[in-house]
Amino acid sequence: MKKDLEKVRNIGISAHIDSGKTTLTERVLFYTDKIHAIHEVRGKDGVGATMDSMELEKERGITIQSAATYCTWKGHDINIIDTPGHVDFTIEVERALRVLDGAVLILCSVGGVQSQSITVNRQMTRYKVPRIVFINKCDRTGANPQRVADQVCDKLKLNAVFMQLPIGLEANLEGVIDLVTMKAIYFEGDNGEIIREAEIPAALVAKAEEKRELMLDAASMFSDELMEAVLEGTPTEKMIMDAVRTGTLSLELAPVFIGSAYKNKGVQAMLDAVVRYLPAPADIENIALDINNNEEEVILQSNPDAPLVCLAFKLEDGRYGQLTYIRTYQGTMRKGDTIVNSRTGKKVKVGRLARMHSNEMEDIDVAGPGDIVALFGVDCASGDTFTSPEIDMSMSSMHVPAPVISLAIKPIDNKAQGNMSKALNRFTKEDPTFKTFVDHETGDTIISGMGELHLEVYIERMKREYAAEVHVGAPQVAYRETITKMAEFNYTHKKQTGGSGQFGRVGGYLEPCEEKEYEFVDKIVGGVIPREFISSCDKGFSASLAKGALAGFPVTNVRCVINDGAAHSVDSSDIAFQLAAKGAFKEGYGKAGAVLMEPIMKVAVEGPTEFQGSVMGSLNQRRGMIIGTLEENEYTVIEAEVPLAEMFGYSTDLRSMTQGKAEFTMEFAAYRQVPKSVSEEVIAAVKKKADEEKK
Amino acid sequence: MLKNDLITKNPLGAFSAEVSGSDSNMRMGLVMARAGLGKTAILVQIALDNMLKGRQVLHVTIGQNIQKTKAWYDDILADIASGCEDQRLADLQYEVMRNRMIMTFNESSFSRPKLEERLNDLIYQDIFRPSCMVIDGLDFATINRQAIEDMRDLQQQAGMSLWFSALTHRDKTEVSAEGVPVPCNEVADLFETVILLEAQSEGDSKIFLNVLKDATGCVEPGKSLRLDPTSMVVWGTTF
Numbered sequence: 001m002k003k004d005l006e007k008v009r010n011i012g013i014s015a016h017i018d019s020g021k022t023t024l025t026e027r028v029l030f031y032t033d034k035i036h037a038i039h040e041v042r043g044k045d046g047v048g049a050t051m052d053s054m055e056l057e058k059e060r061g062i063t064i065q066s067a068a069t070y071c072t073w074k075g076h077d078i079n080i081i082d083t084p085g086h087v088d089f090t091i092e093v094e095r096a097l098r099v100l101d102g103a104v105l106i107l108c109s110v111g112g113v114q115s116q117s118i119t120v121n122r123q124m125t126r127y128k129v130p131r132i133v134f135i136n137k138c139d140r141t142g143a144n145p146q147r148v149a150d151q152v153c154d155k156l157k158l159n160a161v162f163m164q165l166p167i168g169l170e171a172n173l174e175g176v177i178d179l180v181t182m183k184a185i186y187f188e189g190d191n192g193e194i195i196r197e198a199e200i201p202a203a204l205v206a207k208a209e210e211k212r213e214l215m216l217d218a219a220s221m222f223s224d225e226l227m228e229a230v231l232e233g234t235p236t237e238k239m240i241m242d243a244v245r246t247g248t249l250s251l252e253l254a255p256v257f258i259g260s261a262y263k264n265k266g267v268q269a270m271l272d273a274v275v276r277y278l279p280a281p282a283d284i285e286n287i288a289l290d291i292n293n294n295e296e297e298v299i300l301q302s303n304p305d306a307p308l309v310c311l312a313f314k315l316e317d318g319r320y321g322q323l324t325y326i327r328t329y330q331g332t333m334r335k336g337d338t339i340v341n342s343r344t345g346k347k348v349k350v351g352r353l354a355r356m357h358s359n360e361m362e363d364i365d366v367a368g369p370g371d372i373v374a375l376f377g378v379d380c381a382s383g384d385t386f387t388s389p390e391i392d393m394s395m396s397s398m399h400v401p402a403p404v405i406s407l408a409i410k411p412i413d414n415k416a417q418g419n420m421s422k423a424l425n426r427f428t429k430e431d432p433t434f435k436t437f438v439d440h441e442t443g444d445t446i447i448s449g450m451g452e453l454h455l456e457v458y459i460e461r462m463k464r465e466y467a468a469e470v471h472v473g474a475p476q477v478a479y480r481e482t483i484t485k486m487a488e489f490n491y492t493h494k495k496q497t498g499g500s501g502q503f504g505r506v507g508g509y510l511e512p513c514e515e516k517e518y519e520f521v522d523k524i525v526g527g528v529i530p531r532e533f534i535s536s537c538d539k540g541f542s543a544s545l546a547k548g549a550l551a552g553f554p555v556t557n558v559r560c561v562i563n564d565g566a567a568h569s570v571d572s573s574d575i576a577f578q579l580a581a582k583g584a585f586k587e588g589y590g591k592a593g594a595v596l597m598e599p600i601m602k603v604a605v606e607g608p609t610e611f612q613g614s615v616m617g618s619l620n621q622r623r624g625m626i627i628g629t630l631e632e633n634e635y636t637v638i639e640a641e642v643p644l645a646e647m648f649g650y651s652t653d654l655r656s657m658t659q660g661k662a663e664f665t666m667e668f669a670a671y672r673q674v675p676k677s678v679s680e681e682v683i684a685a686v687k688k689k690a691d692e693e694k695k
Numbered sequence: 696m697l698k699n700d701l702i703t704k705n706p707l708g709a710f711s712a713e714v715s716g717s718d719s720n721m722r723m724g725l726v727m728a729r730a731g732l733g734k735t736a737i738l739v740q741i742a743l744d745n746m747l748k749g750r751q752v753l754h755v756t757i758g759q760n761i762q763k764t765k766a767w768y769d770d771i772l773a774d775i776a777s778g779c780e781d782q783r784l785a786d787l788q789y790e791v792m793r794n795r796m797i798m799t800f801n802e803s804s805f806s807r808p809k810l811e812e813r814l815n816d817l818i819y820q821d822i823f824r825p826s827c828m829v830i831d832g833l834d835f836a837t838i839n840r841q842a843i844e845d846m847r848d849l850q851q852q853a854g855m856s857l858w859f860s861a862l863t864h865r866d867k868t869e870v871s872a873e874g875v876p877v878p879c880n881e882v883a884d885l886f887e888t889v890i891l892l893e894a895q896s897e898g899d900s901k902i903f904l905n906v907l908k909d910a911t912g913c914v915e916p917g918k919s920l921r922l923d924p925t926s927m928v929v930w931g932t933t934f
Contacts, residue, residue, distance in 0.1 A: 155762060613812075613813075632804065
């Protein structure tokens with residue numbers, strides 16, 4: 001039987017750290033009968049939330065890996081991905097949003113739009129994901145949904161429209177008023193599972209009427225039918241819902257819902273909103289590139305009979321072996337089918353197919369358009385497209401940010417060495433923001449990632465899951481080098497060692513190039529460097545970028561222009577011109593005002609106002625530049641830009657400075673020139689280390 | 696070069712070399728206008744003029760967030776820079792950022808003691824030493840003379856220039872002797888300089904920046920500039 005695609009929802013749950021994503025997902029699973037008891041994140045029963053299946057997640061009370069699950073609600077199949085809130089695991093959010101059709105953006109009713117909410121919202125906008133807003137934690141002291149909705153308009157630039165009103169707030173939160181049906185909804189029973197509809201409390205009728213007016217005004221912008229009906233005073237529930245859905249799908253409306261997942265209030269109403277207002281797979285236009293037709297864009301059809309197109313968005317090496325999470329966009333995939341990896345051209349047989357429910361799974365035989373499933377034992381990379389053999393299409397890949405922090409690790413013994421390699425092999429495959437390489441000069445294994453927590457989690461996982469104990473060096477910042485002025489070069493590579501020699505002369509200049517990491521420009525006229533050796537020059541220059549002469553860091557934002565040179569009919573060769581270009585680069589680089597660049601992080605510290613002075617002082621001491629402060633009641637947010645090199649150990653400092661009452665988030669902002677005095681220190685430290693290693 | 700270009704090409708620069716206070720830091724100034732006529736844009740231009748000359752500016756916003764305030768600077772900077780040949784705008788934005796700090800308050804949480812406490816946090820820890828402060832969004836209709844005297848006192852103590860914006864209303868026509876309208880007509884004596892933005896419709900809409908009062912003697916009252924109504928950047932003198 002064909003599945004009714006109109007009744008499928010692929011949604012993500014994303015928000016700032018500690019906004020209650022996992023708690024909300026736990027309720028969703030409970031109300032949809034996927035689980036039969038609610039366990040809390042860091043709950044006293046020690047079980048932990050269902051979606052935090054990793055031991056580390058349970059211990060720390062944070063989500064590290066996005067987890068997929070599915071449930072059914074009022075006849076709709078809902079695939080849900082619960083994503084991490086911490087910015088170090090941002091790739092998990094990127095992966096989830098790439099394959100989802102809609103999202104629930106959760107905001108804390110006290111904290112409002114926090115720094116990570118802005119990042120997540122930006123990611124949703126990048127992937128054009130329609131979203132609804134759920135203002136959570138309305139039971140907490142200081143809850144103010146109106147302020148949060150204002151921030152949604154102001155900071156996230158979304159057209160936030162209340163679809164509900166709270167009945168009571170903080171400790172008095174009793175339920176919500178649905179502004180479409182104009183009914184009060186109460187959530188009763190031990191776990192809020194009994195829904196009771198009643199008349200709106202008399203004291204709230206006027207306010208509900210007023211908010212409904214505003215909601216109708218906003219919704220009628222998306223439906224002429226509703227606008228006319230509103231003018232005539234006869235709007236129906238269906239008309240309103242259809243208009244809100246149209247607005248949401250066009251990304252021009254963000255319906256706002258209210259509740260407290262922890263207190264079991266408002267979750268079922270939010271689920272209703274998911275099926276009412278968020279898109280079905282067919283509502284979203286997905287595009288693939290036809291490789292055989294000049295990469296022409298093809299709009300995929302949510303048709304089970306069309307050729308298969310699906311995207312591998314996440315790899316996981318778990319207790320079931322290699323698992324590949326796949327989102328099917330078009331066509332049908334059956335057990336035993338042969339599919340093709342469009343990147344490698346390799347044919348793969350679909351062995352086992354499963355639907356995932358956190359770390360448990362259910363075997364299935366068929367996956368159709370809109371499904372999110374897992375494949376077993378398929379060798380591929382994250383972001384690969386799989387298709388039917390008769391077509392060759394590729395879906396655009398995900399945005400993968402570059403790592404900003406590195407650590408040197410050394411296994412404690414031989415056994416650990418083997419295990420460490422296995423672990424690193426798996427982690428780098430699973431997580432494109434986690435990289436590893438061996439520093440040939442020191443012999444150290446270097447791991448790089450998005451932040452201290454990111455690397456800390458992997459080191460801990462190596463120890464727990466692979467018994468690979470390692471010594472960990474001090475964190476290293478991913479410095480870069482660049483040039484600040486134009487400098488000419490004219491270098492001749494000449495070598496005569498018997499037999500045919502090597503000869504090549506390369507003339508030209510280096511100059512700063514803000515737009516690109518590296519650009520090679522060929523301005524040779526008259527064939528002074530033969531055409532076949534131009535690419536050799538390019539190779540020589542690009543090889544030189546790997547290690548700058550200043551301190552051995554990668555060189556970026558350089559344009560290498562060649563406009564002169566000479567060749568010899570016998571002695572010139574590919575290698576001769578590569579070496580000549582390397583020599584030319586070295587010569588030019590020395591005169592081009594090379595400087596060190598460092599990653600600058602955008603830091604947001606949130607906490608009680610009484611600590612504002614000391615927090616600002618601490619950021620200033622760390623070479624931070626304070627952008628601004630936002631003071632609301634007794635709560636302050638300080639935004640600053642701070643070099644990553646100065647942020648190591650900040651969480652401990654902040655905790656002790658504020659009695660643990662403040663928290664901070666940071667994300668990469670830009671690379672900027674290191675101040676001269678600091679640059680000298682970094683260069684001296686690099687040289688000292690190199691000298692020590694030589695001894 | 697862009698920085699120098701900006702200082703010389705910014706039309707407000709010619710005017711504000713006098714007004715925004717290169718030598719007369721101890722000035723308290725006021726920019727008045729009806730809603731939407733560009734008070735914030737003028738405050739931002741006064742602040743930018745100071746920053747580009749290497750002075751630190753504290754931008755206090757009441758009732759708006761940091762990003763929105765920051766966006767004002769980015770937009771106006773981009774607008775002024777668009778006519779310049781050297782387009783290294785990112786460097787310039789960075790330079791501006793180094794000389795600027797934005798402090799935002801809720802309407803209910805703003806007060807002189809609180810502002811003073813924050814200012815002292817910055818100065819005593821040597822984080823930021825503003826020589827100019829702009830306060831945008833203070834509701835002059837609801838504060839009394841004493842509160843403004845307090846702010847003047849703070850400005851004198853800190854030894855900096857201080858600029859406010861104030862909202863005027865079409866329906867209230869009383870003015871002070873210098874022509875300062877409600878709600879600042881009774882406190883006009885506390886300000887050295889008062890600027891009024893006015894819209895005039897002559898075929899196409901025009902916005903003028905009029906100097907109502909300047910007790911420093913740098914600018915003659917009655918001097919006027921014309922503003923570009925879309926960008927709120929000053930176009931040129933019109934008198």
